[in-house]
Amino acid sequence: MSIILRPATTSDLQKILEIVNHSILHTTANYSYEIQTLEVQTKWFEDKKAKNLPVIVADLDGEVVGFGSYGQFREKIGYQYTVEHSVYVVDNIIGKGIGSKLLTELIRLAKEQGYHVMIGAIDADNAGSIAFHEKFGFVATGTIREVGYKFDHWLDLVFMQLILK
Numbered sequence: 001m002s003i004i005l006r007p008a009t010t011s012d013l014q015k016i017l018e019i020v021n022h023s024i025l026h027t028t029a030n031y032s033y034e035i036q037t038l039e040v041q042t043k044w045f046e047d048k049k050a051k052n053l054p055v056i057v058a059d060l061d062g063e064v065v066g067f068g069s070y071g072q073f074r075e076k077i078g079y080q081y082t083v084e085h086s087v088y089v090v091d092n093i094i095g096k097g098i099g100s101k102l103l104t105e106l107i108r109l110a111k112e113q114g115y116h117v118m119i120g121a122i123d124a125d126n127a128g129s130i131a132f133h134e135k136f137g138f139v140a141t142g143t144i145r146e147v148g149y150k151f152d153h154w155l156d157l158v159f160m161q162l163i164l165k
Contacts, residue, residue, distance in 0.1 A: 003060055007057075008055040012057050017036060019064075028151065029088070031155065053070060054106065058102055060093070065090045066089035066098045068086060070083040082118075082119060084118075085110075100132075118162045121157055122159075124155070136162060143156050143157065
């Protein structure tokens with residue numbers, strides 16, 4: 001298994017869209033209900049590029065099997081050194097270290113860009129993602145109860161943070 005991490009290109013957006021839409025339809029990793037269009041995904045990508053925010057993909061033998069990115073945590077200027085990240089990996093590849101490679105690279109890029117804190121917002125029932133983040137030194141800093149609603153039930157959101165050194 002030969003994984004290459006690289007910056008995403010517009011030709012990767014269809015596969016990124018498939019990964020995002022799968023998570024929307026089948027998981028609580030993404031609290032959206034409606035699948036996205038290629039137009040929406042393209043605008044997201046162009047916005048990231050315009051703000052000098054990374055979108056990286058994990059390429060397995062020429063096929064995108066995961067991606068990661070981060071963006072501004074909140075709009076006010078006082079939050080300018082904090083980013084919130086996302087890492088997605090296709091279902092049949094989860095557990096093979098690709099998410100770890102993506103998050104390691106996002107952490108490296110955030111440090112390189114001078115950010116101070118990375119935030120992960122994770123569904124409280126996603127024990128795997130919480131444990132995954134703990135391996136990187138993220139700590140749970142709070143749970144917001146019943147802030148999401150999907151699949152006919154209320155969802156709690158755990159905030160995890162990593163202070164970058």
